[in-house]
Amino acid sequence: MSKIHIYAQVKIAIARQEILAVLLWGIAIASLLAHDLFQGSYPGLIDFGILAGLGLTAGAVIGNLERTLFGFAAAMALGTTLAFILAVLPALTGVVPPPGDETVYLLWFTIIFRAVFPLPVIISLITSLVGAGVGETYL
């Protein structure tokens, strides 16, 4: 009974476009990070453009400054966490045995932190707030 209740709530939550937008935004950030970092490069101009586009779109969909701020935090947390999990998967699954796995965790924590701060975070924040302003005013 309670399972069905939770299932219904999850489905309704997904149907709410704001939550869907934050989920998609987070997955897109994770994918962008994975694409760059697994090739050995940090986010560049094109990635900043894509992040700006994603921020604008997500902000416009959410259409509320306060919610966008929370959405931004959630999407960033989701994106970086997903990218980190993807990166340390070989250590989690035992492909890299101890003590090498600790190096993998530390390495990817540092790389992802350096990749995300400060420009991508600032760009995502500003563009999402602009998007939210546009959404609030015109949509």
Added chain:
Amino acid sequence: MILTNGSRGLLSFAYSLLGLARTCATPRKSERNGKLDFTKLNFPGKLRPKAGRGAQMDLARLPVRTQLTLVLLVATVLISAVAALNASNYQQFFPALEQLQVSIISIHANPSSQSLNGSVTFAIENPTGYSGLAMKDILTNFTVTFPNMTIPQGSILYGGSLKRLNHNSPVNITLELVGSGTGPDQVTKLIKNGAIPQYAFTINLILTTFLDQVLGMTIPYQCPSTTTPVACEQVGIIVTSNGGGPSGGGGR
């Protein structure tokens, strides 16, 4: 549909996905009374996915927010698809480091008092499907061993061009065996006395990987004393910091 109609097809596909999500979450009239039947999916005609011009017209009628959500969905699917390729390649990175094979495929020497006058050829092979590894350099220390004596012959640095280590295409590296100091002379004297020399190599394979900005990777190998082709054994993986990143060492 996606392949044949291109971006329009992708939008229609995304629309149908979103429609499905919305439809699943929308209870039927009978269900609103408190009974929810999740065994049946309902597809009201208005939200039923349509292909071609019908879908295009429906897309135009959608609220702007929904259209933007669709754009976000399509962008996410595209970026994720590209990232999935890199992620799947990355998952083979550590197995590739571990399984990288080095073997001696040929060795010969004709020592004189000045030089060993020989050469050794190493084959380096990446048996995994990982692409992105390259050999930057190879540093070899070698000794000539006799049953009761070991004579160090110094080290040799490859110093050649970058060699990509692609799947199942071994890279052959040939190094000249000259020897150092009085080593060749000692070897020559022992051979003249009837001793049979064997050659033992310690190899440091210096790699170029996608982590070069933060980490340097060197894989040491130990090759047994030999005069014939032989496989070398990986000793561990040495990780060094390249400015800013963490440093550490890995091994078996």
